[in-house]
Each structure stands twice: as structure tokens, then as C-alpha cells.
Amino acid sequence: MSYKVGNATEKTLTVRRFCAASAVAVISLFLATSVQGEDLNSQVAQRIEQITGRTLLFRNDSDRIPQLEYLGPDGTGVVWSAALGDKVVPVVWTASNGDDGKGALCLLFKGADIGTAQDVRMCDGLDIVESGIRDARDGDPFGLTDVTQMRAELPQDVDGLADVDRLLGRE
Numbered sequence: 136m137s138y139k140v141g142n143a144t145e146k147t148l149t150v151r152r153f154c155a156a157s158a159v160a161v162i163s164l165f166l167a168t169s170v171q172g173e174d175l176n177s178q179v180a181q182r183i184e185q186i187t188g189r190t191l192l193f194r195n196d197s198d199r200i201p202q203l204e205y206l207g208p209d210g211t212g213v214v215w216s217a218a219l220g221d222k223v224v225p226v227v228w229t230a231s232n233g234d235d236g237k238g239a240l241c242l243l244f245k246g247a248d249i250g251t252a253q254d255v256r257m258c259d260g261l262d263i264v265e266s267g268i269r270d271a272r273d274g275d276p277f278g279l280t281d282v283t284q285m286r287a288e289l290p291q292d293v294d295g296l297a298d299v300d301r302l303l304g305r306e
Contacts (some may be wrong), residue, residue: 173233175230179238182261183230184208186240190277192270192296195263201293204242206278213279220288223279224248233260240264270295277303 177257187208202216206228211229215223226242233239238261246253259267277285277299287302300306 169282174232175238176232176236178238179230179232179236180260182238182265183240186264186268186271189273190266190275190279192293192294192299193267194269194293195259199291201269201289201291203277203279203289203299206255207273207280213244214244214279215279215285215289217289217291217293219249221285222248223282230293233259237261270297272296 189205191199191204191206192201198298200216200217200218202214204212204214204226206226207210210228212226212228213220213223214226225248226244228243229241231239231241239258240261241256241258244255244257246255249255263276275281276296285303289299290302293299293302
């Protein structure tokens with residue numbers, strides 16, 4: 136009889152652990168979604184998922200200033216830009232469906248991190264963001280999230296992440 140009680144208790148604990156783990160997973164998903172944007176449509180959510188958790192070499196067509204961006208799935212990230220020299224600055228990012236329903240991505244820079252009196256919020260449609268991506272790698276291969284300064288300035292003529300490898304002596 137004690138075997139059956141022990142076995143039943145073990146099953147009850149297993150069920151409770153499963154329920155607790157499920158609740159934590161659901162809460163984590165809810166928090167991640169609320170950080171990234173409110174009620175993203177499925178197409179926008181998929182597009183955001185494709186650019187988060189990756190290091191992107193980004194250069195838009197208007198200012199042509201290259202930057203490496205790592206956008207974590209939790210709504211935080213870092214940017215290393217030619218405009219900032221060797222500084223790596225933290226950002227908070229958000230996503231929305233945008234006015235057109237195709238999505239928008241916003242980066243919030245603290246003024247103190249970029250040398251301005253006020254915080255700067257930069258937003259672009261996902262079409263513009265995706266067209267500005269020149270190269271990408273999974274994860275944070277350059278350790279951008281662990282530093283505030285790189286050992287070299289990011290040059291204006293960076294065309295791919297292989298150029299960054301060479302710049303940092305990682306050939």
C-alpha cells in the first residue's frame with residue numbers, strides 16, 4: 136500500500152511541476168510579446184523572429200552608415216555603429232504592426248549612451264529594415280552584448296561580416 140501512495144505522490148508532484156513549468160513558459164512568452172509590441176500579426180511576428188537573436192550588419196540607403204546590431208528576443212539589444220566609432224551602446228527595441236500592417240521596428244537609445252541631451256527613438260518599417268541588412272549571423276559572434284567598446288572603430292566601408300572578422304583579427 137505504501138508503494139501505491141508513494142507512486143501517487145510522485146505522479147502528483149510530476150503533474151504540479153509540469154503545470155508550474157507551463158505557467159512559467161506562458162508568462163515568459165507573454166512578457167516577451169509585451170516588450171516587443173502589442174498583438175503583432177502573424178506575418179510581422181515571423182519577420183521579427185527572423186531578425187532577433189542574430190547579429191546584423193545594417194546599412195540603409197539614405198545615410199549609408201554601417202552598424203552591427205544584435206537584437207535579443209527579450210526586447211533589448213546593442214548597436215556598434217560607424218557613427219559612434221568604437222562604442223557599443225545598449226538599445227531597447229519594440230515592434231508593432233505599423234500603419235501599413237507590414238510591421239515597424241523602433242530602437243530607443245539613451246541620450247547619455249550616444250552623447251545627446253535626450254533619448255533618441257528611431258523607427259523604420261520592416262521593409263526598410265530588411266532591405267538594409269547586408270549580412271547576418273546567428274547569435275552574438277562578436278560578443279557585442281558583453282562590451283561597451285570594441286578594440287577598433289567600425290569603418291564606413293564595411294560590406295560584410297567577413298570584413299568585421301578581419302578588422303577584429305578573427306580570420
